Amino acid sequence: MAFVVGRGRNVSDGPVCRLGTYRARDGSRGADLALDLDRPHAMLVVGKRGYGKSHTLGVVAEDLARTAGVAPVIVDPMGDFRTLDRPSAGDPVPTTAVSDPAVTAASLDPRSWCSLLGLSPESGAGSLVWRAAATESTLAEMRDRIEASDAPDADRRAATNHVELAASWGVFDPDGLGPDDLCDPEATVVDVSGFDAAPMNAVVRGIAESLYDARVDEAVDRLPWLLLDEAHAFFGGVAAPALETVLTRGRTPGVSLVAATQRPGAVPDVAVSQSDVIVSHRLTAGEDLTALERAQPTYVDGSITDGDRMPTEPGEVLVVDDATETVHAATVRARDTPHGGASPRASELSSGRSAE
Template identity: 60%
Template sequence: MTDVLGRAGDMDVSGVSGVSGRLGTYRARDGSAGAPVRIDLDGPHATLVVGKRGYGKSYTLGVLIEELAKTAGVTPVVADPMGAFRTFADVSGFDVVENPRVSADALSPRAWCELLGLDHEDSAGSLVWQAAAKTGSLAGMHEYVSGADVARATRRTARNHLALADSWGVFSPDGLAATDCVASATILDCSVYDDAPMNAVVRAIADDLYRSQVRESVATLPWLVVDEAHAFFDGIAGTALETILTRGRRPGVSFVAATQRPAALPDVAVSQSDLLVAHRLTSRGDREALARARPTYMHGSFADRMSETPGEALVVDDATENVHEIRIRERDVEHGGGSPSASEFANR
């Protein structure tokens, strides 16, 4: 018998009670490792991992990715904006997609206007909306705009915005779909992209994962894992991520977000998370953001209980309505999220 976070009560890890992943151990009062602790992977969850730089946020995310990849019936799809998970490229069962591309029609007309910073009620925005609604590729959108019977200035503005999107190199007729991403554990390495194209990829994939689950067209339960989540909630991907947060449980889409800036997330990203893994935070704004969204647990002693040791965390578990002190297990795959140092370069 062992505790499984995300479930009520002690659970048998033999599989009878559902699948789970090895997360680490409890932290004993003297700081030593206590009993093993696992995390539920059987049902859908919304998980938030927070912590200041250098205290294990991305490392913990890597542990979750490893456990998801080992578990039958679930598949992680990871949005990696920093290239922190490239080390999975040589691991069997993982597909690391560098510079992922999506099809233009994976974005709704409204999303296209949002992506390009156009008001859909203005002339240029309305034209782009029509082009996205009537064509299925970026080339088709260009052609539609060029042939539209509108003012020359409107065509020019719309063409210029579409040319900008084309320059990102993120749109392709044979771009990734949900079925591609769940064929194996998938890392979407977006590290070469700026915020806008990176958001376009995550918006398209998140929307498609949700729609595919609603249609029951994929034979696995996807877990969308997003590192540096504040960069996506603040962009056009935010709408799709909030949909999964608030409506993903029923069709079976799980979500894991990680950030060192919880204050930059919308309150719903914290309040809708049934598992919160909190590494050390020192910013008052970040602590207040957690307290505002989760007042039941974020009383004064919560911050005091945060460990100063990297790799240790507090877990708020809605299933048991408890706060647990844990130590994250060691990674199986080398961690790629650390920062370089001058001494490393000097010794080469």
């Protein structure tokens, strides 16, 4: 019977992700290892480039997409998950790909709007944006509310210019992604590849707040899982407060977060300390190893970053499971869908083959 990370050995108790198999010291594969998908979790996937971090995120996404009662939302900043609906083995993975992601202006609260636009709520322009966001649901309505105010001309011009800047990003739409869209029976891939940092963060903040608020209000009957690749780009931007809310308060309403990053040293301590499951691929940078050391629980004997513990090859992982207070050396299974983010190779291009 497989061990289920986040639960224990009772495989029959709810859905699981087929994560992979145990890895012996000689590199051979052992019994199956699974991941609990029945309960909400905060999960951190780390590893240097090329060692399987995004692959592991894809493995989790595949099985979430097949699981009833959950709503996986995959934020894709690198175009790695565009192929989730192309089965290469096993059952098809039902996926809705969103090529031009947009959220509604109302998905961000007034404080989020001020933060997004770099305005202090106490400033003249910031207070105008705050009041407009509190009462209106579209950018056009916010702009009209600001222009109709009796505030000084300079404040109105500054607030209007900031709202126009947000409009120029092309990620706010009255018909943008809302809780019902994000929590439909299929998985949702939000493809933000090619976007600058500000609009990417705006989309993620809107999605995270929508999912959290919808569950708090019991407006959706599925448990959302937000999967976030290159998470350091969002924990270092205006999406951070919404992500930290999901990390620290999301389990009670039932919102899960799976954050993947090649730079664990660049994410805040809360992203590490609040994770009940940590999956580590190979790491070599000192600050990243130090960040992982800081997360080491007291029940782990010796150093978690010892040479014989840490993975050395692509696909190998060390899994720290705080729910069962166990540590597992494993090899992640092959994906059932092709990986969409393979780096191009000169030899393949010259021979007419595709890197994908």
